[in-house]
Amino acid sequence: MSVDSALANTYTPAEMMTIAAARLLWPGCVCFVGIGVPSAAANLARLTHAPDMVLIYESGGIGTHPSVLPLSIGDGELAETATAVVSLPEIFSYWLQAGRIDVGFLGAAQIDRFGNLNTTVIGGYGKPKTRLPGAGGAPEIALHAKQIFVVLKQSPRSFVAKLDFCTSAGFLSGHGERARRALPGAGPQAVITDLGVLKPAIGSQELTLVARYENVSVDRIRAATGWPLAVANTVDVMAVPTAEELRVLRDLHKRTEIAHARDASRSRKTPALSASQVNA
């Protein structure tokens, strides 16, 4: 058994999702990055096959090279390693709105079959069942980035027939509505989940399963989708993570854990709010 296959036997669905997303990024691409899986995927791509890609975080860092993943969108690491740090009005106007972003990476609580996204509420807006954080940069990232990649775990709760609230536009009702309404970017060109990858169909723009991960059946992916899922004639099986991809990703996560623990201990003369205190 090769090292590759031995390691690959042990990867998690979350690692596969991050690696699949990273593979979609290319050398030199300008990527507007959000926190979480998008940040991990973009940095994995930068540390493997796309060293010269440009990472932009909405907090103002242009061309950041973090050695560890930031916990928040505005960790000091992002400013310290950036080519330039600009203000928030500038990042959204001169950089995003001006069309300088190749790829915007978004997550969501809900997605529909046309790639529209909800990060605002579950239930009614006036009396929500669950109040989510809200829009942040997403509506305009979804509007202006040349294309969008969406990353989220796939389940009937997240892949819904009808959004409770549309925070960010995908293809709206599909069938060319996005282009007819002259939205500047091309919209979601890939949805990367923990089970496989969906892409918009030509014409209808309905999200269609084009790739699945090893040991994940198409039936399982259908069952994790809250509408009758369109499936491509040929569904590719995504290559398992390479030993290099797993090593770089795990090193990145390990460095991040150590750094965040160290940040806490040096951040003031007195210790951080500890677990014991939380329970006090």
Add this chain to the structure above:
Amino acid sequence: MQFGSLQEIVDGYIRDGQSVALEGFTHLIPFAAGHEILRQKKRDLHLIRMTPDLIYDQLIGAGCARALTFSWGGNPGVGSLHRLRDAVENDWPQPLTIHEHSHAGMAAAYTAGAARLPFGILRGYVGTHLSRVNPQIREVRCPYTNDAIATVPAINPDVTVLHAQAADRQGNILIRGIVGAQKEAALAANMLLVTVEEIVDSLGAPMNAIVLPHWVVTAIAEVPMGAYPSYAHGYYARDNAFYLAWDEMSRDRKRFTEWINRHVLCSHDHAEFLDSLAEAA
């Protein structure tokens, strides 16, 4: 411009019912000032902030706010703001009116406010439901191309509160690192209160740095560690462990209230607040 203690400047300039923006995009969040507002039991505030963060979670949970204008209300990198959620979902401790935007919309609103324009414009909100729930988001036709373009009314807070690295003895303020929309929020406000890490003889500001001249500043208080558990670039790092721990801490109303009482209300000032956290750890 006046120098004073934090207690004096909050007492002197922040009134019940005002619109107050404590800005700072993850960096330089004015926690000490927020805690002083909480200690002085200000009420019915209309809080304004792009990212409410833990400080607004605390002010909302402690009953200081009647309204919130915001664009992203989470605990960055962690999850929900549980006190904000409880207010929106269950009206606890009191109903909270929300005015919700996107970041780009709020940035445009602050920029318009700083320039004393009536509204900001952006290519934004297209295809979203935000304009259905926030009637302040409207559109105009471009007089040159006839394109539709989104508008947001200018934000002009009664008071903006910032935390900055340093002031000089004249009261000029230097801000560096991730600067968010602080300059716009500062110049949009009718009054500007600033806490600083230190007061220095000379700022040594590089050309084109973000310097707020003393004559736009209302009052300054020196509060070392005043952004903690957020951070001040060049002084101390963000306490990410605190942000992670807050998730558990803030879920339960009783535990939250005990924490506020013990660490904020029973502390006379920010130094005592930091000491009380250290003692409890």
